[in-house]
Amino acid sequence: LDTSTLKAFENTAAGHDGALSDPAGELFIKPCTQAEVDFYQRTLTDHPNFAELMPAFMGTLSLGAPVQVADSAAVQEMLDSSQMHKGQTSNSTKIASETGIVLENLEHGFTHPNVLDLKLGSCLYDSNSTAPEKAARLDKVASETTNGSLNFRIAGMKVWNGKSFDIYDKIYGRNFNAENVKDGFATFFAGLTTGLKPDDVAELLETIEAEVAKARHTLERLECRMYSASLLIIYEGDSTALDMLMGGEPKTPRVQEKAPTLGEVKQSEEEEEEEDDPPVAFRVNIIDFAHATWTPGQGKDENVITGLKNIEKQMDQLISRLVE
């Protein structure tokens, strides 16, 4: 990793500023807490089923000694100047950017990724480790949003409109109630109906809903507590690319390639080894583990599981409205 080439990660759906990416767009790097790094590492060793729901964890960049990444000077510089780091001037928010976590960029491989961040839980903080003022503030947010009623809220989203991304900020999602939050889902998934046949739309929504259910089933067999984690849903916002992924015919016929010479064969074989995973129509992941811990003996995380159930219900409703 040549850290001098890192750039700002554009258009996150929600969350803090200060995320970075590499030139190839394969990595997502954000300032993080030690608790989040610990959760990733513990999950990789102890809970492989849950690890499948997370973005791949590549390591960390430390402002002290670099860990696992050779030259972190440029990253450190960028983290130093990031918004979160500025919090360090006040004593209370010191944690912010001592460490950058290096993750797989979940948007990689999409042409125009539409991204929906659904913040999970009706309780948004760990009562064992949260100051009363912050707890009160988060209780208020939950009570005024669908976090309180449905155990999830739309924290933010970005939707490709054919020319650029429409950005829906955190205020957008805070204004929904349990009855009208379905409009937020309809807005997010509207891109499907422009590019796909109705059958394909229903099929894709059902597949995404099944992935959410799968995530929930995984969590139902585990004992952890995740506060303010998010379900991140991504799907291909480029209608031509999406149609292709759903089995449509390519719009421009493939040009017959001339037979390669021996030298070229060798080169293309080498390239093949490094080739990325094939593009997919969508992804469903859980992210943001700053306040997540494994809690053996405490039973399943109902706070989060209820949120996932209600997201599945929203998807169900959307599918029935579309096939009407």
Ligand code: ADP
């Ligand atoms: P924060 O602590 O700032 O809330 P999150 O982990 O929730 O950080 O990430 C904020 C936003 O960044 C998400 O809404 C999503 O758009 C984007 N994001 C987070 N993790 C990834 C990832 N691995 N790949 C791509 N985008 C990501």
Ligand code: MN
């Ligand atoms: Mn977040």
